[in-house]
Each structure stands twice: as C-alpha cells, then as structure tokens.
Amino acid sequence: MELNDVKIALKKPIFPVSPALQKYLRTYQRESRLPITYTDLLQFDESFPIMDKYGKDSLWEGPIYANDRIEELHNGLKVIYANLKASGNLRIVQHKYIDKIEYCTFGNTHPFRIRIVNRLNDVYDYFYVKRADASRIYGLEMEEILSPNQVNYLVDRETLIEEHIAGIPGDVFAKNYLHNPEYNPTRIAKEFVKFNERCLVMLLGDMRAYNFVVQITPDFDDIQFRIRAIDFDQQFYEGNIKVYLPQFFKENFPYVKMCMEQLTDKTYLQYQQEEKSSILHRVRSERHRLTDLRDVSNTEVLTSAENIETLKNGMAEYFSDQQYLECKTMTDIIELNIKNIIRQVKL
16 A cells, blocks of 8 residues: 545535435435524524543534523424434434534534433433535435445435444544554454445545544454444545545555555455455445436536546546546446446456
C-alpha cells in the first residue's frame, strides 16, 4: 500500500432530493412524514460550546430553545425515534425522554445529535437529524446494498434522520487500541484491506480515520473487527480517484503501516478477492433494488462534468481498462466496477 495525502473539496454543495429519488425512497420504505423537521431544530435562540471529557472543544454546541417550544420539540423527536426504530409504534418511547439536543457546525450537513434515555434503566441511544443531501442518501443506499452493514434512516423532504452507528472512531482506535496485545493485528489489517476495496467499488470518498468507526466483536476463539463508514457526504462527488481509497489519507497511516507489516502481496490480494466475492453475492441478491437506484441516480446531476472526466481517466489508468473512458456519469463508473468484479470472480 502507498501513502500520499489527498486533498478534497473544502465545501461540497448540498444536492436536493429530486422527485425521482423521493419516489425510490417511498418504494423502499425510507420515506416518512415527520412531526419535527431540520428547520424546526434550527430555531434556537443561542447556544453554548460542548467540551469533551478532556476539556477540549468537541465542535458540538448545545442549542438553547424557548421554554414554550421544548415540550413540542421533545414530543416530536420521540415520535421520530419511534418511526426510525419501530415503524412508528409509540410504545417503545413510553418511558423515554429526550436528554440532549446537540448541534454541530462542522461538516456539510450540520447535524443535530439527539440523545434519548429510558428512564426505567438509564439506557440511552442516539440518532441524528440532518439536512437531506442526495449525495449522502445515495451513499447510505450503496452501503445498504453493497456492504455487509445495514443502515437505518428516514427522509422527509429536506430532513434526513439517521440511526447512530456504534463503534470506536477510527482515529481514537488507531491511537489507543490498534496495538492492543490482545488483538490480532492481521485481522485488523484484513478488515482495512476489505474496507479499502469496498470504498473504491462504491465510490465512497473521504474515509479518513474520523469518518469511520471500528466495531469489536468477541468470538469464541478470537476477536473480530469490522470497519464501518459513518459519513457519506462524499459519495461519488470528487474527481480524484485517491479520494475513494482510504489507504491514501495520512490520517489512516497507522492502518496502512499495519497492513504493510502483517500482510504479504499474496494475502493482500486474497482479502481483496474475498471482498469482491462478497460484493458480487450482494449484487445478485439485491439486483432489482440496485437497478432501481442506478436508474434514478443516472438522471441526476450530483457532481461536475470536470470531476466525472477526471475520475474516469483516473480509473482507466488505475485499472488499465479503457472502458472507463466511455462512462458518462459517476453511476456508470460504479456499474463498470461491478461488471468487472463479476468478470473477475467468474475467472
């Protein structure tokens, strides 16, 4: 693996949800009429900075709402949580209350993070309220279809609701857990190779360490690891192919170094092939949904013509495959990625 830090666009535009995408979301039960919108949560009077446990600015703020609005907001957010978790069954929020509403000014979608607590046992959960961005929605759908992970989200016009994805942030894991003697480094390296491969196939960009989490699962004879993306804003927007390869970000160097130390060329290629086979299996089982998503995304403008031109040339050079030069959209590039996997796995 090679390390060469990558620059990306400082500010990607927010792409609106088109009628065609809204219809797709309705078909696959991702649409929901919500009592509280993103705009409603923006109506706060002032806010205060939230510090992390080390006393540093967390980049999140605590919005302060007028007293006569708090009950309405909290009740609406509980209904949203019921829609997200239980198809609207309000019994699951009967003993829950909204503990915190936090607002982040960092990033494209400026999300609100909601903490909801069960008053019977103090068990808590989080979910997010964001501005709906078509790029992010396509990223969530690609993750649902082509990755081994399930994502749970809802869209109501300009509002996007996302389930919290639990795990240790990649940068924190690299600093505090990566070299834990109880962890098998080869298993971590294997997972990073698979994650790297998945991102390129799906054109999911900007997977720097703080944009993914590491999930740890004890097994009967060892510990398993899973790397999961948590930020989907840079779904097939950038033109630089390196944006879609986590190995090129300096923030991921500890993972790259571990791969170089633990894997041979043969095992590296083996894990790449394993991930391609898994993607192929998911393509076959979700082919109708994938086709519907392709048909919708191919009609939309989600990046610039310049980015498409740059990326298809980069892909053609990277894979030594001139077919990429015939692609007209980012969706075409993903479709060719999948077709090439089908051909390779069959060989």
